[in-house]
Amino acid sequence: MALNLNSIIACVGACGFVSMAAAAPPPPMPDLSPPSDANQSVFRLQGFDTTKLADALYTFRWEGTRNIFWVTPDGVIATDPISVSAAKALRDEIRKVTDKPVKYVVYSHQHWDHILGAQIFKDEGAQIVSHKNCVAHFEELPHPDLVMPDITFDGNYELTLGGKTLELIYLGHNHGDCMIVMRPQPYPILFEVDLVTPFGVPLGRMNDYSLIPYIKSLRAIEAMDDIETIVPGHRMPTAPISAVTERRAYVEALMLAVKKEIEAGTPMNQIPDKIALPEFAHMRNYDTQIKENVRRVLTHYNMGW
Numbered sequence: 001m002a003l004n005l006n007s008i009i010a011c012v013g014a015c016g017f018v019s020m021a022a023a024a025p026p027p028p029m030p031d032l033s034p035p036s037d038a039n040q041s042v043f044r045l046q047g048f049d050t051t052k053l054a055d056a057l058y059t060f061r062w063e064g065t066r067n068i069f070w071v072t073p074d075g076v077i078a079t080d081p082i083s084v085s086a087a088k089a090l091r092d093e094i095r096k097v098t099d100k101p102v103k104y105v106v107y108s109h110q111h112w113d114h115i116l117g118a119q120i121f122k123d124e125g126a127q128i129v130s131h132k133n134c135v136a137h138f139e140e141l142p143h144p145d146l147v148m149p150d151i152t153f154d155g156n157y158e159l160t161l162g163g164k165t166l167e168l169i170y171l172g173h174n175h176g177d178c179m180i181v182m183r184p185q186p187y188p189i190l191f192e193v194d195l196v197t198p199f200g201v202p203l204g205r206m207n208d209y210s211l212i213p214y215i216k217s218l219r220a221i222e223a224m225d226d227i228e229t230i231v232p233g234h235r236m237p238t239a240p241i242s243a244v245t246e247r248r249a250y251v252e253a254l255m256l257a258v259k260k261e262i263e264a265g266t267p268m269n270q271i272p273d274k275i276a277l278p279e280f281a282h283m284r285n286y287d288t289q290i291k292e293n294v295r296r297v298l299t300h301y302n303m304g305w
């Protein structure tokens, strides 16, 4: 008897083997694009304010997130616009101290909770600046409130306006791969976003942090021996540079403690309950976050990520 393909498929199916029939195609992908101007703050801070850091240099806070802006004789350099609503408030705050236009908006990195809402400045002639590595993220994950950069750069970049220079410093793949820290010369001040939120431990499983490059970046900041003050992208307007050392020491101690348990043969699922770092127990969120931080480190030692 001659066999044709259909009878073979029928036999295989009847015999309990895997069917050779093609799977049904998936339904159309639902609209998973992010909502516009959503209230995404995970911090319990409300409202907004502006604090003067130095002559013509300011930090603006919107809920728990902040940026810096710098008024120069030829216009304003703004940074992370945060969101559509935050950018409107930022524009009003800038107008209170100068009538000069915003010429540049610099993105610290690619994360939506810092850099949405720049259109209001772009409409008035500002150019958007970011590290070149951000562009691939923006193309892969578009957002209705995200404005693409006009100026991108590799490595470090000096943004000069009205005789003032904002140094944009790339420290590597620490929290995402397009993070920069910003140094308004000649002040001993560094604007850093998400690398250190002073006096606290990292949140949860340390989303998008690559631990070893992250530690190296914190060490690079500590080695900037003329920096005395950081302006963090979350919470308080300023903190001493020692906050960077404290955060770096915590992450290193955490990694060493986890490594010690792995080497001692402690089952992975028991390690989060075994780790305690009492010398860092004074840090904000220590009690609620350390187990999740440990799980993040376990992922690193398991996966190399």
Ligand SMILES: [Zn+2]
Pocket (backbone or CB within 6 Å): 109, 111, 175, 194
């Ligand atoms: Zn981030």
